[in-house]
Amino acid sequence: MLRIAKLTDYAALLMVRLAREPARCFSAAQLADELGLPSPTVAKLMKRLLRAGLLTSVRGAGGGYCLALAPHAISVADVVEAIEGRVALTECAVGKGVCALEPDCATGANWQRISRAVRAALDTVRLDDMARTPWQPVRMQGLKEKLS
Amino acid sequence: MLRIAKLTDYAALLMVRLAREPARCFSAAQLADELGLPSPTVAKLMKRLLRAGLLTSVRGAGGGYCLALAPHAISVADVVEAIEGRVALTECAVGKGVCALEPDCATGANWQRISRAVRAALDTVRLDDMARTPWQPVRMQGLKEKLS
DNA sequence: CACTAATAGGACTGTATCGGTGCTAATTGG
DNA sequence: CCAATTAGCACCGATACAGTCCTATTAGTG
Numbered sequence: 001m002l003r004i005a006k007l008t009d010y011a012a013l014l015m016v017r018l019a020r021e022p023a024r025c026f027s028a029a030q031l032a033d034e035l036g037l038p039s040p041t042v043a044k045l046m047k048r049l050l051r052a053g054l055l056t057s058v059r060g061a062g063g064g065y066c067l068a069l070a071p072h073a074i075s076v077a078d079v080v081e082a083i084e085g086r087v088a089l090t091e092c093a094v095g096k097g098v099c100a101l102e103p104d105c106a107t108g109a110n111w112q113r114i115s116r117a118v119r120a121a122l123d124t125v126r127l128d129d130m131a132r133t134p135w136q137p138v139r140m141q142g143l144k145e146k147l148s
Numbered sequence: 149m150l151r152i153a154k155l156t157d158y159a160a161l162l163m164v165r166l167a168r169e170p171a172r173c174f175s176a177a178q179l180a181d182e183l184g185l186p187s188p189t190v191a192k193l194m195k196r197l198l199r200a201g202l203l204t205s206v207r208g209a210g211g212g213y214c215l216a217l218a219p220h221a222i223s224v225a226d227v228v229e230a231i232e233g234r235v236a237l238t239e240c241a242v243g244k245g246v247c248a249l250e251p252d253c254a255t256g257a258n259w260q261r262i263s264r265a266v267r268a269a270l271d272t273v274r275l276d277d278m279a280r281t282p283w284q285p286v287r288m289q290g291l292k293e294k295l296s
Numbered sequence: 297c298a299c300t301a302a303t304a305g306g307a308c309t310g311t312a313t314c315g316g317t318g319c320t321a322a323t324t325g326g
Numbered sequence: 327c328c329a330a331t332t333a334g335c336a337c338c339g340a341t342a343c344a345g346t347c348c349t350a351t352t353a354g355t356g
Contacts, residue, residue, distance in 0.1 A: 002152060002232060002266065005314070009259075027331065040317055047333065060324025061330040076262060084150060110278050111157075114224060114270060118150065121265035130258050155344070175302065188346055195304065208353025209301040 008083040010037055011045045012130070015054070015079050019071035019127035025064040045083070052082030071131060077122035156231040158185055159193045160278070163202070163227050167219035167275040173212040193231070200230030219279060225270035 013035055018026065028046050032039035046065050049055045054074060055065045067074070161183055166174065176194050180187035194213050197203045202222060203213045215222070 002150070002228060004150060007315070012259075029331085038316070041315075043332080044316085050332090057332060058324085059322075059330095059332045061328095062325060063323085063331050065332085080150060110273065111160075114273055117269035117272065118266050121269045122262060124265065125258065125262055153343070177302085186345070189344075191303080192345085198303090205303060206353085207301095207303045207351075210354060211302050211352085213303085 004080060005084055007041070007045060008080055010041065011049060011079050011083045012076065013037070014042065014045060015049070015067075015074065015127055016130045018055075018065070018067050019074075019131040022067050022071055025058065025066040027064040030064070049079070049082050052078070054078060054082055067127075071127035074127045075123045076125045076127075076130070077119055080122055152228060153232055155189070155193060156228055158189065159197060159231050160224065160227050161185070162190065162193060163197070163215075163222065163275055164278045166203075166213070166215050167222075167279040170215050170219055173206065173214040175212040178212070197227070197230050200226070202226060202230055215275075219275040222275045223271045224273045224275075224278070225267055228270055 014031055014037075017031060017035060018024075028043040029039055031037070031046075032042040035042075046055065046057075050057050050065065054068055056068045057063065057065050162179055162185075165179060165183060166172075176191040177187055179185070179194075180190040183190075194203065194205075198205050198213065202216055204216045205211065205213050
């Protein structure tokens with residue numbers, strides 16, 4: 001385990017797609033269609049990514065979302081935190097006073113150390129790394145034809 | 149986020165306690181009492197840790213659990229995997245054929261790489277590291293007196 | 297040879313979180 | 327004015343998690 005949420009996985013797909021054409025802007029519907037993801041879910045994710053400062057948005061007709069930073073400046077850790085909140089393996093690690101055992105529990109400091117290590121691991125991979133691998137758009141029409 | 153399950157946290161507490169006196173054996177009830185954790189839960193965790201090969205057990209009266217390996221030979225990753233299963237951040241990373249987007253989704257390989265990095269981070273911390281910090285047993289009676 | 301103290305393993309349940317959907321603004325271009 | 331699109335809630339169902347309990351099985355003890 002130690003799974004990331006499925007939504008985070010989707011968010012990564014979206015961000016990688018954007019990173020392939022960093023200058024271009026995309027509407028949520030467009031991305032959902034191209035990646036074969038449910039469109040309301042994509043809309044929700046884009047809002048969260050926007051709030052986290054990873055995207056800029058243009059409202060109204062012809063609007064859409066663009067990367068707020070260059071692909072090499074955004075890490076997987078950023079995306080994970082945008083969707084799931086701060087990386088903290090345990091309750092103890094997020095703040096003090098939550099854990100009843102706290103005064104006698106010495107593992108809190110260790111978990112914080114470990115959390116930082118994990119965070120660092122996630123931070124080594126940037127969007128441009130993810131985008132480098134070969135790729136091609138999903139053709140929904142083609143897929144449906146094959147399945148029917 | 150990217151939280152470990154609460155049970156995993158408990159399991160870590162238990163293993164660290166054992167690591168403080170590696171030669172000694174403990175009954176589940178004893179550990180629950182000492183750490184202030186619910187006893188059935190502790191029993192359940194010990195069973196999982198046993199199955200994972202991290203503990204040895206002696207049944208019957210006077211029985212209990214002991215560490216199967218030296219404290220420095222058991223890492224946090226081992227404990228996490230014992231409770232939560234294999235560390236794999238995404239469905240794609242656990243095996244192939246699960247993800248519908250698979251043939252066109254190139255991020256799978258990246259997630260596997262990231263999973264390994266996280267695994268490695270968790271592997272750097274061993275039980276003896278966790279056990280080194282100052283510590284003293286929880287006194288339930290004392291706590292209750294303070295709270296009342 | 298019972299009785300008691302333990303582990304072994306499973307089934308069951310309430311609850312919280314997650315994934316997903318829908319609705320109602322606000323904004324912009326044609 | 328209308329259509330396209332983002333912004334922000336509120337809601338709901340399924341799933342997984344934390345916790346409990348019950349029934350073997352095993353081993354020490356009187």
